[in-house]
Amino acid sequence: MTAVDERKIGGLGTSRKRVEDDRFIRGKGNYVDDIVLPGMLHMEILRSPVAHARIKSIDTSRAWEVPGVHLVLTGEMAATRNLAWMPTLSYDTQAVLATDKVRFQGQEVAVVVADDPYIAKDACELIDVEYEPLPALVTPEQAIAEGAPVIRDDKAGQDDNLIYTWEVGDKDGTDRAFEQADVISKLRLHYPRSHPSPIEPCGSVADFNRATGKLTVYMTTQAPHIVRAAVAMIAELPEHMIRIVAPDIGGGFGNKVPVYPGYVCSILCSILLERPVKWIEDKTGNLISTGFARDMYLDSEMALSKDGKILGVRIRADADHGAFYADAQPSKFKIGLLHSTFACYDIPNAHLMARGVYTNKAPGGVAYRCSFRVTEAMFFQERMMHAAANDLGMDQAEFRRRNLVRDDQFPYRTPFGFLLDSGQYHKCLEVGLKAIDYDNFREQQKQARARGRLLGLGISTMTEPLGAGNSREFDILGIKMFDSAELRVHPTGKALLRIGSKTQGQGHETTFAQIVSHELGIPADDIVVEHGDTDTAPFGMGTYASRSTPVAGAATAMVARKIRAKARAIAAHLLEASEEDVEWELGRFYLRSSPERGVTIQECAMAAYGNMPDGMEPGLEHHAYYDPPNMTWPFAVYIATVEVDPETGVWDVLKVVAVDDCGVRINPMIVEGQIMGGLTEAYAMSSMQFQTYDAEGNCIGSNYMDYLLPSAWETPGFELHSEVVTPSPHHPIGAKGIGECAAVGGPAAFVNAVMDAISHTGVRNIDMPLLPDRVWEALNQRRDVSGAPPVRAED
Amino acid sequence: MYPPRFAYEAPRSLDQAQALLAEYGDEAKVLAGGQSLVPLLKLRFAAPAMLVDINNVPDLEYHRTASDGSLRVGALCRHADLERSTLLAQFPVMASAAPLVADPVVRHRGTLVGSVCHADPQGDWSAVLLALDASIVAVGPEGRRTIPMAEFVLGPFTPALRPGEIAIEAVIPPPQHQPAGSYFKLERRVGDFATAGAAVAVEMDGSRVTRAGIALTGVGTLGTRATAAEEALTGHELTDGSIAEAADAAAESANPQSDHRGSAQFKRHVVRTFVSRALHRVLDAPAGKAA
């Protein structure tokens, strides 16, 4: 007997087919909307049509008269249960149902519960709300202007629209760097507001059972345990009487981390009516009211020496949080991990100053495929790098070569205090440049320019902190950001793995089994992975910030190792040897002295239940909680080439090259899928996908005719490179996480490419998305184009 | 989707459909492909009391060349049928427009006639049919009548149909000389309505333009016919000069609004560019070949 061949059991590094897909493809998935309980009623939300107004009166009498209506709930009624407001994950408050004012278009004003959703919707239309309009504020600039109306006049002591100021870095050192600079490069940018827009909107089925006192909530959440804790606090219910179940999820992308008023209302209605209440948001509700992302303004300066070294970086950022500060992010970091910006470059000094501002827009600021605002951090960084290289008159690739952290500098401490674990940044850049045929392209570009054709190339290089995070710095609502796994190996050697994280479509049921296979030699097909039910899953912090593999994946490896340790003792017993004389190879323990004598992991499993050594507890089950010692730092190079049509402003992507070093790849196929999905979203951000508002605060982008997502038709092809692998030194299997890199680092590659194509105009910036009219305007008027709202309305 | 309450009938003959429409008058709506009407129901922008689904009415799926050479497009002919059609060689602007209407999924349900009846200023077929001097045949309580495209759209989303009338086919007259031309559309993504579009349909006698039809999409509340541009071409040789003149004239006749898709100035420039590109394509095509 020899070791099991890992490639044959679907272990680490195999492109095992996704086990989830079978049920999805056959229409056998189980989403929240598939859940039907006996006696279940349906809830619909009445939303505010205006962005800012005082509520003068709400008359629900006509709605109550509609046959089939069971409950019409307003903020006033919720207030009697202390539920008109709720805490957010960022220590602010958010209206569940508006009582005094509405503060953004789409805000929840009342709900109707009825026999079916049609009746509920009809009755919603019969609720009369009298609004007294107030001026709408749609940018931080407007909101912090002298004399602006105070949006959060509900908060004692809040007499302006500022939420926080937050500062990090060395101000004096940075000031000195600017005094010594040969060149100072400045740039103003806006990362537009976007919405993660999962195909499945949010929803819940709340089922309060008066007899048992137990509340079961099926809901669309990426973080069921956080929700349980939050519900316990908000609804003042005992936590052991709350069960949150997150069944199959139709995409989350950060949108399904927060606790939304709809969930809370469905719970309250179920408690009041003592019947199950289902709420399924419609697409418009999802787009206009739930967690958006980005919406950040940047004012930046780089201090440069004339030989192309970055001496210092100064960043001022204003974040538009909408009407409530409801980011889902670690408590300590007010503006997420924005200070991870410039992490991949060796720079001595940096200083960041951020402000958070209330506006009359939907609340949120969620981490849309992003480790807490690193998307803004890396976009700003790479747009600044592009502009700085031009200001220096230096080649884009050469400028990056001169500043990227070198292999011999790891572990590397950034000026903002992060510790980079490992990487081969220069090697990745060279692989990317070769793949795009950099030198040749520059020549082609010159020739094309002479014929009036505008070709451009954009580079984006970046690292990103994943796997939040260590307990010294990371918590949400005071709970540290560890994660967990529980493994049960059954007598016949089959196993059940339960993880504290939750899949939102990444394929955890496939890949987490592969980690166990790698550690124990049990075929991946013999391992079932469960998650998402707080009554059965171990406590975990959920899936976002690319944390599942770095944290729950690590916990999975660790619990498998605990199982292996116990199995070793059993093996020694079966082989009648001492543990020290027993060796492990994948799937099997054997005697060092006679390797042909051994027992398989499956034999150990059976013995754990039927033939354990004297004094040993029966069974082969364990759990592990993993507190990551550091973040993991994948690195990526994205390079795009484009051609711009000067007459229409339309640009076509010619080629995209992606070099991702995410450490060890558990399932290469799934990794590639993540990269392609991320690049698609990057292309979307750069070309079309954004949420904007008119001067009255009306959301332009409340449906898919105006909120543009690319389809397979316009999405370009991507060339992926996987040849650079730098395992994380502190992660048990060396994996770094890959869910977000391309969405984080990709947008700047496209934008830089378009800016490169029109560099002859002297235009320094066009804000995303680079819609044809913006590109044309930049080309024609030879000036930067801002994308800040209010959007041009029809005139 | 939770539309307002409505009654629904799917008659099996045109007579039954007409009877229902006569009975419900203004309160009824015809349902063809549903690709414009259903979204309106979903958003509760439309609340008809009765939907008369004509998909079970026989013999409306066709598109065919009639004996007079005209193209007849029945009320249930889908965009996708036209996209795959072999009959559009004589109507090159239609052939080039068909794959640009909406997205592939929508094209399998949506109809050309429904699109024209919807009278969306951003609808692609309306401009194309206007450029081709097409007309719509409708039947109703007062019998059958033929309405020229130029008179068919009274305003945004307001076709010249009387209560109880059903449009049954579009008639596109045959070309007298070598047909050429194409449809250009600026969209932000596939399936987006036009930021601006231009339908250019010309007929050529050698290098001379014998007929020019130019109509624009999305740059006016009504279908916009670029009459001055047509006049700049008709009866003249097609040259770089006449193309420039026509393109400028077309841009001039556009009446775009500034909105989130772009400024009026931008849209006008796009019209100029598209008309110029469509005509250059004709000019550059090998002699005798449609472009």
Ligand SMILES: Cc1cc2nc3c(=O)[nH]c(=O)nc-3n(C[C@H](O)[C@H](O)[C@H](O)COP(=O)(O)OP(=O)(O)OC[C@H]3O[C@@H](n4cnc5c(N)ncnc54)[C@H](O)[C@@H]3O)c2cc1C
């Ligand atoms: C995602 C999406 C993208 C789209 N993009 C585009 C685009 O880029 N360009 C474009 O031009 N269109 C676009 N459309 C609209 C599409 O082309 C529709 O198919 C078309 O506008 C309407 O045709 P229909 O057969 O679906 O009509 P329906 O939706 O069934 O009806 C539309 C209207 O016309 C009336 N009507 C229909 N048929 C008749 C008839 N025979 N007699 C009398 N009245 C009638 C109906 O009562 C209704 O008022 C898009 C639609 C969708 C959903």
